[in-house]
Amino acid sequence: MVSxxxxxxxxxxxxxxxxxxxxxxxxARRRIPSSGILWRDGVVVTAQHTIQREEDITMTLxxxxxxxxxxxxxxxxxxxxxxxxxxxxxGPLDVAPLEAIRAGSLVLALGRPGAELTAALGLVSxxxxxxxxxxxxxxxxxxxLDIGIYDGFSGGPLVDAEGRVLGVNTxxxxxGAPTAVPAATVERVLGQLLEHGHVPTGYLGVGMQTxxxxxxxxxxxxxxxxxxxxAGRGGVLLGDVITAIDDKAVSDPADVLAHLxxxxxxxPAQLRLVRAGQPTSVTVxxxxxxxxxxxxxx
Amino acid sequence: xxxxxxxxxxxxxxxxxxxxxxxxxxxRRGLGAGVVWREPxxxxxxxxxxxxxxxCAVHFADGRTKEGRVxxxxxxxxxxxxxxxxxxxxxxxxxxxxxxxxRPGEVVLALxxxxxxxxxxxxxxxxxxxxxxxxxDLRLAPGFSGGPLADAAGRVVGINAMVAHGLGLAVPAAAVEEFLRA
Numbered sequence: 001m002v003s004x005x006x007x008x009x010x011x012x013x014x015x016x017x018x019x020x021x022x023x024x025x026x027x028a029r030r031r032i033p034s035s036g037i038l039w040r041d042g043v044v045v046t047a048q049h050t051i052q053r054e055e056d057i058t059m060t061l062x063x064x065x066x067x068x069x070x071x072x073x074x075x076x077x078x079x080x081x082x083x084x085x086x087x088x089x090x091g092p093l094d095v096a097p098l099e100a101i102r103a104g105s106l107v108l109a110l111g112r113p114g115a116e117l118t119a120a121l122g123l124v125s126x127x128x129x130x131x132x133x134x135x136x137x138x139x140x141x142x143x144x145l146d147i148g149i150y151d152g153f154s155g156g157p158l159v160d161a162e163g164r165v166l167g168v169n170t171x172x173x174x175x176g177a178p179t180a181v182p183a184a185t186v187e188r189v190l191g192q193l194l195e196h197g198h199v200p201t202g203y204l205g206v207g208m209q210t211x212x213x214x215x216x217x218x219x220x221x222x223x224x225x226x227x228x229x230x231a232g233r234g235g236v237l238l239g240d241v242i243t244a245i246d247d248k249a250v251s252d253p254a255d256v257l258a259h260l261x262x263x264x265x266x267x268p269a270q271l272r273l274v275r276a277g278q279p280t281s282v283t284v285x286x287x288x289x290x291x292x293x294x295x296x297x298x
Numbered sequence: 299x300x301x302x303x304x305x306x307x308x309x310x311x312x313x314x315x316x317x318x319x320x321x322x323x324x325x326r327r328g329l330g331a332g333v334v335w336r337e338p339x340x341x342x343x344x345x346x347x348x349x350x351x352x353x354c355a356v357h358f359a360d361g362r363t364k365e366g367r368v369x370x371x372x373x374x375x376x377x378x379x380x381x382x383x384x385x386x387x388x389x390x391x392x393x394x395x396x397x398x399x400x401r402p403g404e405v406v407l408a409l410x411x412x413x414x415x416x417x418x419x420x421x422x423x424x425x426x427x428x429x430x431x432x433x434x435d436l437r438l439a440p441g442f443s444g445g446p447l448a449d450a451a452g453r454v455v456g457i458n459a460m461v462a463h464g465l466g467l468a469v470p471a472a473a474v475e476e477f478l479r480a
Contacts, residue, residue, distance in 0.1 A: 003307040003310075003311075003450070003451075004303045004304045004307050005304060005307035005308055005311060005405060005450045006307075006450040006451055008304060008405060008450070009404050009405035009449070009450035010404075010450075012403040012404065012405065012423060013401035013402065013403040013404040013424075014403075015403060016401065016402045016403030017401060017402075017403070020402065108403055108423070110402070110403075116402075116426050116428070117402050117426070118402055118425050118426045118433070119402035119403040119423055119424065119425055119426075119435065120423065120425060120435040121403070121405075121422060121423040121435055148435055148464055148465075149464075150425065150435070150463060150464065150465060151463070
């Protein structure tokens, strides 16, 4: 009689084997290669922080062949990067919907820190709300994992017991704790990386600091202005206090970041200001964060 | 099938492993595990469990304690062969299985005596299976050394030897048999 333990074991190994056919080793740093997932035919997704050089990148495919790869782009905000390789006739990836990620689910973290596939078993310990990372990336669900982090963890897939991909693992977004970027976020970011080479981020070109306007209200004092930036061209001055963007009150620089998603780039934004004690407002056209600025935030 | 079935499967597998696992003491402080191998009939442990000792106390699952003689050690493979007079066919022996067939993600069980706690179970999965070591994602502690690593069917695939970078490393069964027949 086959026990349930054997059935579970077979299911896990089969899930690992199935998804393992999409897990590649990426050589873009010293020492141990990192893992990546053949997300679409000719496109590999990995953890951005493991790509430490942008030239001379090679990959080892699951069948053992070494192929060259080029970096399409990276998004430090979500710790994702996309690489291109010659098409291999890979079919679509079996991705689980966001609702399938539940606390308590058994999950495998797969990796390929060399020629061989590796697996670790753990649990989804908590599933939270959409969140924004330290680097400003928008992630559709906070996934906390109870799982061991071994070589090749970052950039590898988080897989459920049915062999569906739940997301891309990374150890850097939660201060070293294991987490995964959900597949829905990967799809969105991958689309932007393939289209623009980066994830467009709304940019005003001001440095801000929270200040108290009265006992009840706070605003953001403009401490620096990029003269050629959207706010500078729109007439924002040093010392202005921003109280709202598009009628949404702001009291923390994070509130501004939250408002400046990719969708805002190129659109007008109305800033409500207190200038020299008098309320006023200006309209600026939200820009795309320049590359130098993105690098600084990496 | 329910998780209760799974739990009873796990405890059955642990009971079966306990019957083929021994405790090995070289002195008051040294404590490790060992496996009663079925064919050839022998007790196997790690070389580092017996160290330079020539004898050790072998405590069987049925409660008997006998004196064991260290017949042979292989420092390179971290294996030791122990002979116990009078512990013959009345002691159950472990059924081995070829570790080369292990797949990443497969469930594995380890039995040992961490911190003097007899017959403790650890459960995890195969991380990677190489010729020299089985890498297992499970939580081992001192006292698991020399004990069995088994697959979900309860067959012994290796002898737990050390922890490296958080992974349990076990000597594959094929290497154990090679050592026993040498």
